Amino acid sequence: METTIKGYMDQLQKRGYKYTNQREDVLRILLENKESHLSCEEVHGIVARESKDVGIATVYRTLQLFERLGIVYRINFDDGVSRYELNLGNENHHHHHLICTECGNVTEVKLDLLEALEDEIEKEEGFVIRDHNVKFYGICKKCKNK
Known part of the structure:
Protein backbone atom coordinates (compact mmCIF):
# COMPACT_ATOMS: atom_id res chain seq x y z
CA MET A 1 0.00 0.00 0.00
CA GLU A 2 1.35 3.40 -0.96
CA THR A 3 1.24 5.59 2.13
CA THR A 4 0.90 8.96 0.43
CA ILE A 5 -2.16 11.12 -0.04
CA LYS A 6 -2.17 10.15 -3.71
CA GLY A 7 -1.90 6.46 -2.83
CA TYR A 8 -4.81 6.59 -0.41
CA MET A 9 -6.94 8.71 -2.75
CA ASP A 10 -6.22 6.24 -5.57
CA GLN A 11 -7.57 3.49 -3.29
CA LEU A 12 -10.77 5.47 -2.80
CA GLN A 13 -11.25 6.08 -6.51
CA LYS A 14 -10.56 2.43 -7.42
CA ARG A 15 -13.36 1.46 -5.04
CA GLY A 16 -15.80 3.90 -6.62
CA TYR A 17 -15.55 6.81 -4.17
CA LYS A 18 -15.06 10.40 -5.25
CA TYR A 19 -11.93 12.37 -4.66
CA THR A 20 -12.92 15.37 -2.53
CA ASN A 21 -10.89 18.13 -0.97
CA GLN A 22 -12.39 17.30 2.44
CA ARG A 23 -11.25 13.67 2.21
CA GLU A 24 -7.82 14.82 1.12
CA ASP A 25 -7.68 17.24 4.08
CA VAL A 26 -8.53 14.46 6.54
CA LEU A 27 -5.91 12.16 4.98
CA ARG A 28 -3.28 14.88 5.11
CA ILE A 29 -3.96 15.51 8.81
CA LEU A 30 -3.74 11.78 9.55
CA LEU A 31 -0.47 11.51 7.62
CA GLU A 32 1.02 14.57 9.31
CA ASN A 33 0.07 13.10 12.71
CA LYS A 34 0.71 9.43 11.98
CA GLU A 35 2.37 8.89 15.36
CA SER A 36 -0.74 10.19 17.15
CA HIS A 37 -4.11 8.64 17.85
CA LEU A 38 -6.46 11.47 16.93
CA SER A 39 -10.16 11.62 17.75
CA CYS A 40 -12.69 12.88 15.23
CA GLU A 41 -12.87 16.16 17.17
CA GLU A 42 -9.09 16.55 17.07
CA VAL A 43 -8.97 15.86 13.32
CA HIS A 44 -11.79 18.36 12.80
CA GLY A 45 -10.05 20.98 14.95
CA ILE A 46 -6.89 20.75 12.86
CA VAL A 47 -8.73 20.67 9.52
CA ALA A 48 -11.02 23.56 10.51
CA ARG A 49 -8.04 25.85 11.17
CA GLU A 50 -7.16 25.59 7.47
CA SER A 51 -10.50 24.81 5.79
CA LYS A 52 -13.41 26.55 7.45
CA ASP A 53 -15.89 24.78 5.17
CA VAL A 54 -15.29 21.29 6.65
CA GLY A 55 -17.85 20.37 9.29
CA ILE A 56 -17.40 17.81 12.02
CA ALA A 57 -20.10 15.59 10.46
CA THR A 58 -18.06 15.45 7.25
CA VAL A 59 -14.93 14.47 9.20
CA TYR A 60 -16.89 11.81 11.10
CA ARG A 61 -18.38 10.31 7.91
CA THR A 62 -14.97 10.42 6.23
CA LEU A 63 -13.34 8.55 9.12
CA GLN A 64 -16.15 5.97 9.07
CA LEU A 65 -15.60 5.45 5.34
CA PHE A 66 -11.83 5.21 5.79
CA GLU A 67 -12.34 2.61 8.52
CA ARG A 68 -14.68 0.55 6.33
CA LEU A 69 -12.10 0.64 3.53
CA GLY A 70 -9.20 -0.28 5.83
CA ILE A 71 -7.46 3.08 5.43
CA VAL A 72 -7.63 3.73 9.19
CA TYR A 73 -8.01 1.66 12.33
CA ARG A 74 -10.41 2.79 15.02
CA ILE A 75 -8.99 2.42 18.50
CA ASN A 76 -10.73 2.79 21.85
CA PHE A 77 -8.69 3.35 25.00
CA ASP A 78 -11.67 2.70 27.30
CA ASP A 79 -12.37 6.39 27.84
CA GLY A 80 -15.40 6.61 25.57
CA VAL A 81 -13.50 8.32 22.75
CA SER A 82 -12.78 6.65 19.42
CA ARG A 83 -9.39 7.48 18.01
CA TYR A 84 -8.04 6.82 14.57
CA GLU A 85 -4.74 5.53 13.35
CA LEU A 86 -3.68 5.49 9.72
CA ASN A 87 -3.12 2.07 8.15
CA LEU A 88 0.46 2.39 6.99
CA GLY A 89 0.33 -0.84 5.05
CA ASN A 90 1.98 -3.05 7.63
CA GLU A 91 0.68 -6.51 6.88
CA ASN A 92 0.25 -7.25 10.59
CA HIS A 93 -1.28 -4.48 12.61
CA HIS A 94 -0.13 -6.04 15.86
CA HIS A 95 1.14 -3.50 18.32
Whole structure:
Protein backbone atom coordinates (compact mmCIF):
# COMPACT_ATOMS: atom_id res chain seq x y z
CA MET A 1 0.00 0.00 0.00
CA GLU A 2 1.35 3.40 -0.96
CA THR A 3 1.24 5.59 2.13
CA THR A 4 0.90 8.96 0.43
CA ILE A 5 -2.16 11.12 -0.04
CA LYS A 6 -2.17 10.15 -3.71
CA GLY A 7 -1.90 6.46 -2.83
CA TYR A 8 -4.81 6.59 -0.41
CA MET A 9 -6.94 8.71 -2.75
CA ASP A 10 -6.22 6.24 -5.57
CA GLN A 11 -7.57 3.49 -3.29
CA LEU A 12 -10.77 5.47 -2.80
CA GLN A 13 -11.25 6.08 -6.51
CA LYS A 14 -10.56 2.43 -7.42
CA ARG A 15 -13.36 1.46 -5.04
CA GLY A 16 -15.80 3.90 -6.62
CA TYR A 17 -15.55 6.81 -4.17
CA LYS A 18 -15.06 10.40 -5.25
CA TYR A 19 -11.93 12.37 -4.66
CA THR A 20 -12.92 15.37 -2.53
CA ASN A 21 -10.89 18.13 -0.97
CA GLN A 22 -12.39 17.30 2.44
CA ARG A 23 -11.25 13.67 2.21
CA GLU A 24 -7.82 14.82 1.12
CA ASP A 25 -7.68 17.24 4.08
CA VAL A 26 -8.53 14.46 6.54
CA LEU A 27 -5.91 12.16 4.98
CA ARG A 28 -3.28 14.88 5.11
CA ILE A 29 -3.96 15.51 8.81
CA LEU A 30 -3.74 11.78 9.55
CA LEU A 31 -0.47 11.51 7.62
CA GLU A 32 1.02 14.57 9.31
CA ASN A 33 0.07 13.10 12.71
CA LYS A 34 0.71 9.43 11.98
CA GLU A 35 2.37 8.89 15.36
CA SER A 36 -0.74 10.19 17.15
CA HIS A 37 -4.11 8.64 17.85
CA LEU A 38 -6.46 11.47 16.93
CA SER A 39 -10.16 11.62 17.75
CA CYS A 40 -12.69 12.88 15.23
CA GLU A 41 -12.87 16.16 17.17
CA GLU A 42 -9.09 16.55 17.07
CA VAL A 43 -8.97 15.86 13.32
CA HIS A 44 -11.79 18.36 12.80
CA GLY A 45 -10.05 20.98 14.95
CA ILE A 46 -6.89 20.75 12.86
CA VAL A 47 -8.73 20.67 9.52
CA ALA A 48 -11.02 23.56 10.51
CA ARG A 49 -8.04 25.85 11.17
CA GLU A 50 -7.16 25.59 7.47
CA SER A 51 -10.50 24.81 5.79
CA LYS A 52 -13.41 26.55 7.45
CA ASP A 53 -15.89 24.78 5.17
CA VAL A 54 -15.29 21.29 6.65
CA GLY A 55 -17.85 20.37 9.29
CA ILE A 56 -17.40 17.81 12.02
CA ALA A 57 -20.10 15.59 10.46
CA THR A 58 -18.06 15.45 7.25
CA VAL A 59 -14.93 14.47 9.20
CA TYR A 60 -16.89 11.81 11.10
CA ARG A 61 -18.38 10.31 7.91
CA THR A 62 -14.97 10.42 6.23
CA LEU A 63 -13.34 8.55 9.12
CA GLN A 64 -16.15 5.97 9.07
CA LEU A 65 -15.60 5.45 5.34
CA PHE A 66 -11.83 5.21 5.79
CA GLU A 67 -12.34 2.61 8.52
CA ARG A 68 -14.68 0.55 6.33
CA LEU A 69 -12.10 0.64 3.53
CA GLY A 70 -9.20 -0.28 5.83
CA ILE A 71 -7.46 3.08 5.43
CA VAL A 72 -7.63 3.73 9.19
CA TYR A 73 -8.01 1.66 12.33
CA ARG A 74 -10.41 2.79 15.02
CA ILE A 75 -8.99 2.42 18.50
CA ASN A 76 -10.73 2.79 21.85
CA PHE A 77 -8.69 3.35 25.00
CA ASP A 78 -11.67 2.70 27.30
CA ASP A 79 -12.37 6.39 27.84
CA GLY A 80 -15.40 6.61 25.57
CA VAL A 81 -13.50 8.32 22.75
CA SER A 82 -12.78 6.65 19.42
CA ARG A 83 -9.39 7.48 18.01
CA TYR A 84 -8.04 6.82 14.57
CA GLU A 85 -4.74 5.53 13.35
CA LEU A 86 -3.68 5.49 9.72
CA ASN A 87 -3.12 2.07 8.15
CA LEU A 88 0.46 2.39 6.99
CA GLY A 89 0.33 -0.84 5.05
CA ASN A 90 1.98 -3.05 7.63
CA GLU A 91 0.68 -6.51 6.88
CA ASN A 92 0.25 -7.25 10.59
CA HIS A 93 -1.28 -4.48 12.61
CA HIS A 94 -0.13 -6.04 15.86
CA HIS A 95 1.14 -3.50 18.32
CA HIS A 96 0.31 -2.56 21.84
CA HIS A 97 -0.35 0.68 23.67
CA LEU A 98 0.93 2.08 26.94
CA ILE A 99 -1.64 4.45 28.43
CA CYS A 100 -0.63 6.80 31.23
CA THR A 101 -3.34 7.04 33.86
CA GLU A 102 -1.93 10.38 35.05
CA CYS A 103 -1.59 12.47 31.86
CA GLY A 104 -3.40 10.30 29.31
CA ASN A 105 -0.36 10.00 27.03
CA VAL A 106 -0.51 7.00 24.69
CA THR A 107 2.66 5.33 23.45
CA GLU A 108 2.86 2.49 20.97
CA VAL A 109 4.90 -0.59 21.69
CA LYS A 110 5.98 -2.14 18.40
CA LEU A 111 7.07 -5.43 19.96
CA ASP A 112 4.60 -8.25 19.49
CA LEU A 113 5.28 -10.66 22.28
CA LEU A 114 2.08 -12.62 21.73
CA GLU A 115 2.97 -14.42 18.50
CA ALA A 116 3.83 -17.68 20.29
CA LEU A 117 0.58 -17.48 22.28
CA GLU A 118 -1.40 -16.85 19.08
CA ASP A 119 0.24 -19.84 17.40
CA GLU A 120 -0.64 -22.03 20.38
CA ILE A 121 -4.26 -20.82 20.42
CA GLU A 122 -4.62 -21.45 16.70
CA LYS A 123 -3.12 -24.92 17.03
CA GLU A 124 -5.11 -25.97 20.12
CA GLU A 125 -8.44 -24.29 19.40
CA GLY A 126 -8.47 -24.20 15.61
CA PHE A 127 -9.22 -20.49 15.91
CA VAL A 128 -7.74 -18.18 13.27
CA ILE A 129 -6.62 -14.94 14.91
CA ARG A 130 -6.74 -11.97 12.57
CA ASP A 131 -5.69 -9.21 14.96
CA HIS A 132 -5.40 -8.38 18.62
CA ASN A 133 -5.21 -5.27 20.73
CA VAL A 134 -3.41 -5.05 24.05
CA LYS A 135 -3.44 -2.01 26.33
CA PHE A 136 -1.22 -1.51 29.34
CA TYR A 137 -2.29 1.10 31.92
CA GLY A 138 0.20 2.72 34.23
CA ILE A 139 2.32 5.81 34.79
CA CYS A 140 4.59 7.10 32.03
CA LYS A 141 8.24 8.00 32.57
CA LYS A 142 7.50 11.73 32.56
CA CYS A 143 4.78 11.52 35.25
CA LYS A 144 6.79 9.03 37.31
CA ASN A 145 9.71 11.47 37.45
CA LYS A 146 7.57 14.43 38.61
